[in-house]
Amino acid sequence: MKSRSFFLGLGAMVVALLLVAVVGCSWVAAQSPLTLLQGGKLSSPAAAMFVPKQSPGMVSLLVKPDRLEAFRLAVAAPGERRRARAELETIKQTLLAGQGVDYDADIKPWLGDEITVAVTSADIDRDTGNGLQPGYLLAATTEDPQRAREFLQLFWQKRAIAGTNLVFEQYSGVNLIYGGTDPGAKPPDSAKKRAVKPAESPSPTLSALPSTLTSAVVGDRFVLFANSPKVLRDAINNVQAPDLSLSSSRAYRQALERLPDRQIGVTFVNLPQLGRWLGNPELTGTPTPDGADRQLFDSLVVGLELARQGILAETALLAAPGQTLAATQPALTQPVGALQFLPAAAPVAASGQNLRQLWAELTSGLANYGVLSALLNQPIATLERQWGVTFADDLVNWVDREFALGVLPQPNGNPELVFVAEKTATTAPALEHLDAIAQQHGLSVGPVAIGSQNALTWAKLSTTNKRSKNAPTLLQADVEGVRTTVNQYEVLTTSVAAMEQVLAVAPQPSKKSAQKSAQKSAQKSLLQSPAFKQAIAPIASQNDGYLYIDWQRVKQPLEQRIPALKLAELAGKPFFDHLRSLTISSYGSEANVRRGAVFVQLKDT
Numbered sequence: 063m064k065s066r067s068f069f070l071g072l073g074a075m076v077v078a079l080l081l082v083a084v085v086g087c088s089w090v091a092a093q094s095p096l097t098l099l100q101g102g103k104l105s106s107p108a109a110a111m112f113v114p115k116q117s118p119g120m121v122s123l124l125v126k127p128d129r130l131e132a133f134r135l136a137v138a139a140p141g142e143r144r145r146a147r148a149e150l151e152t153i154k155q156t157l158l159a160g161q162g163v164d165y166d167a168d169i170k171p172w173l174g175d176e177i178t179v180a181v182t183s184a185d186i187d188r189d190t191g192n193g194l195q196p197g198y199l200l201a202a203t204t205e206d207p208q209r210a211r212e213f214l215q216l217f218w219q220k221r222a223i224a225g226t227n228l229v230f231e232q233y234s235g236v237n238l239i240y241g242g243t244d245p246g247a248k249p250p251d252s253a254k255k256r257a258v259k260p261a262e263s264p265s266p267t268l269s270a271l272p273s274t275l276t277s278a279v280v281g282d283r284f285v286l287f288a289n290s291p292k293v294l295r296d297a298i299n300n301v302q303a304p305d306l307s308l309s310s311s312r313a314y315r316q317a318l319e320r321l322p323d324r325q326i327g328v329t330f331v332n333l334p335q336l337g338r339w340l341g342n343p344e345l346t347g348t349p350t351p352d353g354a355d356r357q358l359f360d361s362l363v364v365g366l367e368l369a370r371q372g373i374l375a376e377t378a379l380l381a382a383p384g385q386t387l388a389a390t391q392p393a394l395t396q397p398v399g400a401l402q403f404l405p406a407a408a409p410v411a412a413s414g415q416n417l418r419q420l421w422a423e424l425t426s427g428l429a430n431y432g433v434l435s436a437l438l439n440q441p442i443a444t445l446e447r448q449w450g451v452t453f454a455d456d457l458v459n460w461v462d463r464e465f466a467l468g469v470l471p472q473p474n475g476n477p478e479l480v481f482v483a484e485k486t487a488t489t490a491p492a493l494e495h496l497d498a499i500a501q502q503h504g505l506s507v508g509p510v511a512i513g514s515q516n517a518l519t520w521a522k523l524s525t526t527n528k529r530s531k532n533a534p535t536l537l538q539a540d541v542e543g544v545r546t547t548v549n550q551y552e553v554l555t556t557s558v559a560a561m562e563q564v565l566a567v568a569p570q571p572s573k574k575s576a577q578k579s580a581q582k583s584a585q586k587s588l589l590q591s592p593a594f595k596q597a598i599a600p601i602a603s604q605n606d607g608y609l610y611i612d613w614q615r616v617k618q619p620l621e622q623r624i625p626a627l628k629l630a631e632l633a634g635k636p637f638f639d640h641l642r643s644l645t646i647s648s649y650g651s652e653a654n655v656r657r658g659a660v661f662v663q664l665k666d667t
Contacts, residue, residue, distance in 0.1 A: 105323050109178035109201035109284065110309040110330075112297035117308060118196075118335040120180035122328045126173060127165075130326070162220055172210040174203030174283075182297070184339040186290050195273075196339055197293040199286065207282040214239070214277055214285070231291065234298050240276035240291050313654075317363035317378040320655055325365035325376070332361045357382050359656075372642075372663040374600045381654035390650040392604040397589060400466035400482040403553055405563045406591035408468040408480070409615035414607020417461040417483070421454060445479055448556060449520070449543055450503040451496065457481065460492035464551075468588070470560050471615065478560035485550050493545065493552065505542055512558065515565050517546035519558070597645045600661045606648040613641045614665075640664040 107122035123130075163169065182197035204210040218239055222228050226241040273289035280286060280298070288294045300307040308314055314330065321328075334357070360382035367374040381387045393415045401413050414420060442453045451457060463484035470478045483489070497507045500520040510519045521539040544561040545554045548568050555561040567587040588594050588610075598608055621628050642665040649657040 105325070106318050107176060107178050107328050108203070108309075109176060109180075110314070111301050111304070111307045112199060112201055112284075112286070113178070113180045113308040113330075114182055114296065114300055114306055115308050115311050115314075116183070116332065116335055117330070118181040118184060118332055118339040120178060120308065120328075120330040122176060122178040123326070124176055124328065125326045126175055127177075128170065163217070168213050168216075172204045172206040172213060172285075174205045176201075176203040178202075181339055182288075182293055184335060186292055195290075197296070198273075198289045199293055199297055200288070201297075202285050203283055204279075204285055207279065210285050211279055214279065217277070229291075233295055234302060236278050236280055236294075236298055238276055238278050238291055238294055240274050313361065313380045314363065316653065317361075317380055317655055318365075320378050320652075320657060321363065321365035321376050322367065324367045326368055327366035329364040329366070329375075330361065331364075333357065333359060358385050358387075360385075369600045369661070371596060372600075372661060375660040375662065377658045377660060379656040379658070381656075385654070387651040387654050387656055389652050392602075392648075392650045393606050395603055397598065398464040398466065398607065399589075400464045400484060400551060401589040402587045403482045403548070403551065403564050403568050404466055404468040404480060404588040405470060405567050406586045406588050406594070407563070408470055408588050409612040410469040411466065411588055411594075411610045412468075412607070413464075413466040413610075415464055417458050417465045419462070420606070421458045425454075445556075449496075449500070451499055456492075456496060456499065460486070460488045462486060470563055472557075472559060477619075478556045480560055480564055481554040483552050485547070485552055489552055496545075500543070506539075510544070510558070512544075512546070512561055512565060515546055515548070517544050517561060519544050593643070597643045597661065597663050598647075601645060601647045601659050602649060604649070605659075606650065609644075609646040611644045613643055 105124075107120070107124065109122065110120065113120050178199075178201045180199045180201075182199050184196055185194045186197045187195075218228055218241075221241055229238075229240050231238040231240075274291065276288045276291045276294050278286045278294050278298075280301075286294055286297060288297070304310045308330065318328070358381065359379045361380045363378045363380070365376040367376065398413050398415060401411070404411050445451075445457075446453055461483045463486055464482075465484070466480075466482040468480045468482075470480060472478055497518070497520075500507055504522065505520045506523050507518060507520055510517050519539070519541050520543040521541045524538050524540070526538050541558050543554060543556055544558055545552065546561065546565075547553070548565075548570075553561070553564055553568070555564060566585045567590075593612070594610060597610055601608070642663040645661040645663070647659050649659065651657070
């Protein structure tokens with residue numbers, strides 16, 4: 063009996079230890095920063111109730127910054143964690159510079175799970191005659207309202223000691239505090255003010271004054287900051303009259319419903335209002351005689367998710383009022399075979415199916431967005447000049463199956479283009495038409511052998527100068543284009559060197575020699591590249607193809623062509639220092655919402 067009791071006791075102890083271990087592991091897993099891969103606690107920003115429907119843009123972080131910091135350190139390589147801590151500390155200091163606020167001591171103790179920053183309007187008083195001053199709003203949730211109030215009290219005490227005139231205003235049951243006099247519109251008669259120090263002179267027009275920092279605590283949940291008392295009054299009005307707020311927008315709610323629940327942040331952009339804020343008429347739409355805008359899309363909602371190697375942005379483009387998007391399903395369930403012909407060295411690649419349909423959608427969707435349209439058309443115009451073709455008519459209309467378009471770097475610094483299309487019944491006539499265009503532009507169309515592969519070249523023939531009277535006349539060929547057929551694909555390149563790179567990785571229809579096999583083993587296609595596989599891994603398998611950009615390889619050429627890019631990199635240095643690649647994909651359309659995704663791959667070093 064004693065032995066039996068001993069073993070029963072031992073068994074009970076083991077079971078208890080197992081239960082403790084299971085509970086302990088569950089708790090550790092729940093507290094692990096890697097749980098952010100499943101998203102934050104919130105599925106949508108609650109502070110959207112303060113933001114007006116016509117806001118140019120809003121960005122919300124739906125997790126505590128401390129959890130993001132812990133996640134960053136958890137996924138960083140051991141040797142990079144010290145550098146990661148230093149970068150995070152720099153970001154904190156930069157964001158709070160000049161405010162006399164320490165994040166860890168002053169904000170961290172009360173901060174909740176949401177921080178929302180919004181541009182509430184392009185002009186606070188809507189009077190263009192006195193200049194434009196946008197309205198800015200910051201809303202943060204609080205887990206400890208008492209400590210939040212203590213923080214604000216100390217915050218304003220420091221400014222009063224420094225000589226700032228403080229104004230306390232009661233508006234619709236909410237206490238507003240701001241420094242100096244109110245440069246905005248005159249508040250309602252119900253508003254009561256008590257100035258600690260009276261203003262010595264009347265305030266000038268809004269555009270002539272700097273921003274007036276204003277704060278408020280709403281209930282026991284939100285701490286608000288704005289650059290004008292009027293911005294906070296409007297925010298409070300939006301809550302009391304829900305039809306005014308972004309959270310009441312049906313289109314906004316529908317877009318959120320189509321995004322996954324794993325987001326740690328949400329971004330909203332009203333494209334016409336963003337254009338007004340930035341002073342960019344190309345984003346505000348082109349008015350038609352009936353007063354409507356011709357823009358296809360009105361706004362964009364983005365859900366941000368964390369991945370082990372970067373950030374996945376799930377996007378929803380909302381159709382503009384009066385516009386209709388045809389319901390479409392993703393065309394692909396895996397990467398197209400045409401990617402087998404792009405070498406792994408290609409820093410830019412676009413692939414998918416039915417280029418004819420995709421091009422029609424792109425050109426119509428971007429027609430009234432001048433900047434985006436120019437970015438799309440600039441490389442196309444280069445190709446049209448070189449080949450003497452019209453991209454839409456001569457290279458797109460016959461491509462209704464798989465395609466891939468890539469850029470290949472060359473030792474001379476001039477990149478070459480590769481175009482791959484799956485053959486159809488219309489392919490042969492289309493290629494013969496391209497040959498005829500080349501001949502019309504004075505190019506010679508003739509065969510050439512590239513290794514064991516037969517191809518056709520479009521070349522400009524010229525004679526070289528004789529070195530002596532009896533020397534033979536030599537022909538010089540400047541190749542403008544090369545095309546060949548491999549299996550069921552047609553391949554076109556802008557040079558022989560580019561075609562050699564393509565054939566080195568392309569699948570061969572017949573048995574290869576030992577030398578060819580050895581060459582192939584040392585070179586990979588983009589489809590076989592580990593970097594490309596990582597770049598498309600977070601994208602849903604059902605999609606319409608990929609636009610892949612290896613940032614590290616295109617960074618320098620882009621900086622040379624777009625000087626403003628260097629300024630953007632300086633402003634977002636911590637981000638650009640770690641940016642490895644961008645991958646963009648579309649998931650089709652439904653209910654006037656076009657869905658897609660952008661994966662931002664980051665590097666540790």
